[in-house]
Amino acid sequence: MIIPETPTNESFRIKALKSLHILDTESEKEFNEITTLAAHLCEVEVALISLVDSNREWYKSKYGISVCEIPRKYSFCAHAILTPEKPLIISDTRKDPRFHKNPFTEGDQPFIFYAGIPLIDHNGFALGTLSVIDSAPKTLSDTQISSLKALANQVIILFELNKKNKDLEKMQGKLKHRNETLKEFAQVISHDLKMPLANIITTSDVLKLKLTKYLDKETLKYFDYIRHSSFSMSTYINDVLDHYESDSLIQKEPEQFLFEDLLREILNLLNISSNCTIQFPKNTQTLNCNRLALKQILINLIGNSLKYNDKEKIHINIDTSEDTSYYRFKITDNGMGIPEEKLKTIFDLFATANTVDRSGNKGNGIGLSTVKKIINNLGGSINVASTMGVQTTFEFLIKK
Structure with a gap:
């Protein structure tokens, strides 16, 4: 058995994989439908959507087996991502030195036939594979290989959609938090301004009353300006409060x-x-x-x-x-x-x-x-x- 080499762009590849926020997520119908379809198209026992993490191969979707992940050193998929420009198709893994005495080529359900289509994101990083596996030697027709490639493209599209949805949810969470903070700020500021404004209105009315006989009519108008402006500000504050408190209605x-x-x-x-x-x-x-x-x-x-x-x-x-x-x-x-x-x-x-x-x-x-x-x-x-x-x-x- 030959342990898979590490791609030259490994650190960037892992970063791209992590950015999808898909590792260790729950099973999803859309991905399971793809593995089921792949297994039936190729007439095989097992189909997998595999992602190669730092030390493991993790299955986003699996058809025909129960395990969720395996060590990377035993991974067939880890070999496939080394040549992302072409599928890795092996009719009989027992005859390939890379998989000789690999634990998964032996046992009750051996991986004898393997075909893996690299899953390449929009930046060119091979994140894993869509693979089909059988316990007997096998070959695929050109039509079957083309169909697998088309399904692999759909997997990448789903990955990108999932990422956009997760990013959107994250952004919505931040916006909701900011809106709540702004709402609290507006309420505190509005309430804190109400009393000073009331004092300004009352004080200006008292001053106008006391100074009426000492000031001319034009000067007294400034007290009316103060009162008018204060009431305008009070109305504005009340409207702000109504706007932010309308959710409670x-x-x-x-x-x-x-x-x-x-x-x-x-x-x-x-x-x-x-x-x-x-x-x-x-x-x-x-x-x-x-x-x-x-x-x-x-x-x-x-x-x-x-x-x-x-x-x-x-x-x-x-x-x-x-x-x-x-x-x-x-x-x-x-x-x-x-x-x-x-x-x-x-x-x-x-x-x-x-x-x-x-x-x-x-x-x-x-x-x-x-x-x-x-x-x-x-x-x-x-x-x-x-x-x-x-x-x-x-x-x-x-x-x-």
């Missing part, structure tokens, strides 16, 4: 309720003025869904219909319907509208329509992003249609 259990009751509750919160007319759905509908999440969605959308409206009389129409799988909601207003070029990005985080609201304040681009995030998490979708200066319609679905 999805954990709430579905409940049954009247949609009209929810709308009345929302309108009371929004403190609707007398110049606003809101048309409720014609039919009272009973819903069975995540009430708190739907409430947050509607507060944002109806609130926008009120804020981004330049008409003397505000009109908002709310409609709802359902099918076997979804609840459908539609909110139409006679507001300012959204520019056509902004419709595709209006749901992106921090994207705005570059317009100011009814009070002259500019949006921060968080509210609609939060709405879309909640709706997507509820298994639904949202769309918007708008005509500048005429109306805007938001239509969304949530899964029952």
Whole structure:
């Protein structure tokens, strides 16, 4: 018996093999189907997908034998990877000095016939073989050899797909960790900023009250600027918190309720003025869904219909319907509208329509992003249609 030599590129080859993250992984159907097919195509007793590690030959898939690995010094595959440009085919291993008195050429199930197709990755490294083995001398036809080569290519493709999936899972894990860290950071910072902002607002109001008779009107306006800016910052902080805390809404259990009751509750919160007319759905509908999440969605959308409206009389129409799988909601207003070029990005985080609201304040681009995030998490979708200066319609679905 001749112990297999070590390839000249061994350190790089082992590094390429390890990078696949496939050694010692569980059996997989896709690989097992290939070894089964190889055994039937070549009419042999054994078929293997073998990988040559530093000191062993390990089987990712095996057909016809029960062992999972063997020492590298006894490996047929370790000889095959020394000439990766061609298959290693031996009709009778007992007559080959490399395998004379090899433990696997003897015993109850001897490896007499061997054919190994090197598994070569995209960098040219021979990682192992797709091999077929029998306990009697044998030859393969050209068609059988071509078929084995085609199957070997499929093994490499599966290796690469597995690697990409593992890399993707690793990246997703890192992104999830970073997102959780960012979420915690945003919550801590937002909460920590709320009290100083409240103090700034209160202090500026007290100073303005005390200094009114000593300062002229133009100077006193600076206190209004401070107050206005502080409230804008407070709104921004609240929107950031709502965005990062929206995930917790999805954990709430579905409940049954009247949609009209929810709308009345929302309108009371929004403190609707007398110049606003809101048309409720014609039919009272009973819903069975995540009430708190739907409430947050509607507060944002109806609130926008009120804020981004330049008409003397505000009109908002709310409609709802359902099918076997979804609840459908539609909110139409006679507001300012959204520019056509902004419709595709209006749901992106921090994207705005570059317009100011009814009070002259500019949006921060968080509210609609939060709405879309909640709706997507509820298994639904949202769309918007708008005509500048005429109306805007938001239509969304949530899964029952």
